[in-house]
Amino acid sequence: MSTFQAPKGTYDLIPPRSATFLAVRDAISTPVKNAGYGYIETPGFENVELFSRGVGESTDIVTKEMYTLTTKGNDYLALRPEGTASVLRAALQANLHKQGNLPVKLWYSGSYYRYERQQAGRYRHFSQVGAEAIGAEDPALDAELIILADQAYRTLGLRNFRILLNSLGDKECRPVYREALQTFLRGLDLDEETLRRAEINPLRVLDDKRADVQKQLVGAPVLTDYLCDACKTYHAEVRELLTAAGVAFEDDVKLVRGLDYYTRTTFEFVHGGLGSQSAVGGGGRYDGLSEMIGGPALPSVGWALGVDRTVLALEAEGIELDVPSATSVFAVPLGEEARRVLFGKITELRKAGVAADFSYGGKGLKGAMKDANRSGARYAVVAGERDLAEGVVQLKDMESGEQEPVALDALVEAVRAKLA
Ligand code: AMP
Numbered sequence: 270m271s272t273f274q275a276p277k278g279t280y281d282l283i284p285p286r287s288a289t290f291l292a293v294r295d296a297i298s299t300p301v302k303n304a305g306y307g308y309i310e311t312p313g314f315e316n317v318e319l320f321s322r323g324v325g326e327s328t329d330i331v332t333k334e335m336y337t338l339t340t341k342g343n344d345y346l347a348l349r350p351e352g353t354a355s356v357l358r359a360a361l362q363a364n365l366h367k368q369g370n371l372p373v374k375l376w377y378s379g380s381y382y383r384y385e386r387q388q389a390g391r392y393r394h395f396s397q398v399g400a401e402a403i404g405a406e407d408p409a410l411d412a413e414l415i416i417l418a419d420q421a422y423r424t425l426g427l428r429n430f431r432i433l434l435n436s437l438g439d440k441e442c443r444p445v446y447r448e449a450l451q452t453f454l455r456g457l458d459l460d461e462e463t464l465r466r467a468e469i470n471p472l473r474v475l476d477d478k479r480a481d482v483q484k485q486l487v488g489a490p491v492l493t494d495y496l497c498d499a500c501k502t503y504h505a506e507v508r509e510l511l512t513a514a515g516v517a518f519e520d521d522v523k524l525v526r527g528l529d530y531y532t533r534t535t536f537e538f539v540h541g542g543l544g545s546q547s548a549v550g551g552g553g554r555y556d557g558l559s560e561m562i563g564g565p566a567l568p569s570v571g572w573a574l575g576v577d578r579t580v581l582a583l584e585a586e587g588i589e590l591d592v593p594s595a596t597s598v599f600a601v602p603l604g605e606e607a608r609r610v611l612f613g614k615i616t617e618l619r620k621a622g623v624a625a626d627f628s629y630g631g632k633g634l635k636g637a638m639k640d641a642n643r644s645g646a647r648y649a650v651v652a653g654e655r656d657l658a659e660g661v662v663q664l665k666d667m668e669s670g671e672q673e674p675v676a677l678d679a680l681v682e683a684v685r686a687k688l689a
Contacts, residue, residue, distance in 0.1 A: 320349075380395070389546065434520055550579070597625065600626070641667065
């Protein structure tokens with residue numbers, strides 16, 4: 270193992286590709302900020318119990334994928350595998366739900382950790398931007414979140430994605446369906462582990478990717494047929510609101526998702542260019558989660574969009590985001606005096622809000638101009654002893670190659686005017 274090798278299943282974000290990640294985070298968070306969601310940040314780790322109770326004892330995330338550790342003080346912690354449980358925990362701890370302003374709308378952005386089998390688009394450390402609307406049961410909220418995610422992807426220029434939609438029912442109708450499904454599954458020829466899963470969480474068996482299992486699942490009872498009237502009405506309204514907003518979706522009765530806390534609305538955004546790890550984002554309603562982690566009843570809905578896979582989706586569609594060059598002006602000092610003077614000018618430019626950089630390391634003209642080129646700057650400011658004696662610097666337009674002297678005192682204003 271090389272000393273310079275990032276741990277298995279992880280990778281580093283480095284320039285220039287890292288700029289795309291920042292732009293994706295921005296593009297996802299802009300619509301939610303614009304819709305009244307406030308920023309929340311929670312720790313990178315939580316007590317394991319939060320996830321085992323919240324995400325679900327029988328889920329892959331909890332049984333196989335959590336990075337857990339026991340601290341010297343004997344706290345049993347997990348690196349967070351997802352965001353929803355933490356955000357809800359934080360909202361309850363801060364009593365945000367008691368301030369008479371439900372729903373509490375929050376968004377977040379950060380790193381998540383799952384010990385998964387590594388493959389394209391599936392990492393052990395990945396990045397999500399999420400949004401949660403806590404404490405209200407209103408189909409317009411479910412629709413709002415789906416519309417905002419759709420808007421985020423469209424702003425980025427993505428086209429080759431679909432929205433899958435389903436309802437998982439509630440505590441009235443889901444148990445009835447669960448029974449029916451279990452009875453069906455018990456009659457199949459399944460391996461030990463799958464039969465065990467059928468007893469703990471039969472809905473997740475529907476999600477089994479193996480062809481022989483899928484073949485046997487033909488004819489399994491479908492949740493849609495078991496929805497109670499309240500869930501049916503709720504789901505119909507979500508669908509109507511999406512249609513009215515011009516957001517196209519597909520009904521997917523097999524969409525159950527890998528976390529136990531979902532009720533009613535569930536959805537996933539899948540992209541056509543990503544192979545098997547096609548989900549770029551997903552979410553749904555989690556009306557029971559608050560009670561599962563020891564809080565009051567707080568019906569809520571949310572999503573998490575994967576930043577890594579969104580970047581892969583952009584690449585798959587050949588979309589290059591218009592990421593502005595990080596540097597507008599690059600200073601090329603020739604000689605000691607020029608170094609001192611131009612360094613001062615760069616500091617002034619930066620204070621004036623102009624993105625500026627400097628050729629460090631005492632390079633000659635050729636090397637310093639190479640730096641200027643590499644920086645992507647629109648203008649280079651070149652100065653040697655003779656320029657300074659005349660009180661000027663040379664302002665070079667890196668696109669046209671044209672160069673003109675500008676009085677030292679007038680440089681900041683001249684550059685700002687040109688960039689405006
Ligand atoms: P989930 O919490 O599993 O619904 O994940 C929400 C989104 O996060 C997914 O749609 C992916 O885009 C992203 N995601 C989840 N797990 C991973 C992973 N192991 N590697 C990269 N992205 C992931």
